[in-house]
Amino acid sequence: MVRPHKAQALDIPRRAIEVTIDLLAEQDAATLTMAEVASRIGCRAPALYNHFRNRDALLRAVHDEGFQRLYASKLNVLEQHGGEVMDRLREGGLAYLAFAHDNPALYRLMFFPPQIEGVGVQPFSSDPARKAFEFLHTNVVEIQQIGYLAGQDPAEVAFTLWSTVHGAALLATQGRSPAAEKNVQAFAQATVNTIMMLIAGSRTI
Structure with a gap:
């Protein structure tokens, strides 16, 4: 043979x-x-x-792989918490933080890539990245349907939630915390918990 x-x-x-x-x-x-x-x-x-064909093509594939893995972590949340939209939103935020914590170098490439042919400055310009953001957007629409954040533009809400958790994730991956006595990852997770408390107080139904 x-x-x-x-x-x-x-x-x-x-x-x-x-x-x-x-x-x-x-x-x-x-x-x-x-x-x-x-x-x-x-x-x-x-x-x-x-x-x-060149290094840019390889880095673009790695960039997209990062968002595919992030999206997979979101699908895992859906599988485990599919019936409760508020739990899904909370766990989705925590999954995002865990992904950034476990993959800091990949996370940096996803959101702060060098100039790469085929990768735009908008982080959600690729199909895998859009899917990850659309997952959050869908979750926002679902919580609005049961009375949370009523009357707010779901795209704006989704962007606000993402940018807040993204900021916490970025600080955590860089080892920075507003309070030196607290673990940076615990501080980042507290960001998600605070967001959820604020959303819980917005219910109108």
Whole structure:
């Protein structure tokens, strides 16, 4: 039986994304090279170029992978808390914080990428990113249907909620906290709890 060539035996696109995520934890995206990624994978650079025409294409794939993983975490929340919209909103916020905490380098690439061909300055310009934001928007519409935040524009509410939790996540991933005696992740989670208390007080039905 003919044994496959080493490059054929590897799932190069998947391995390239995983390796790049690992490398981003060690260095800035601007210094990443295709040769370095290929070396970590265990293939030659030409084999990598067969799947990604340049570094921008690889970073764009990693960028989109980040949002796909974030969206998957949201779907997991839906599966576990599908029947209670307020629980889903709370757990969705906590899942967002957990994702940023567990994937700080990937999170930075998603929202603060270097200049990458095909990646716009608007973080939700890609399809996976839009799906993640639309999940939050849908959740806002659902809580409005049962009397919370009545009369508010759901898109504006969704943006406000996202930007608040995003700010907390960003500070937490950078190890910064307004109160030195508190754990930064606990402080970030308190942001979600505060938001939920404010929303709970808005019910009109």
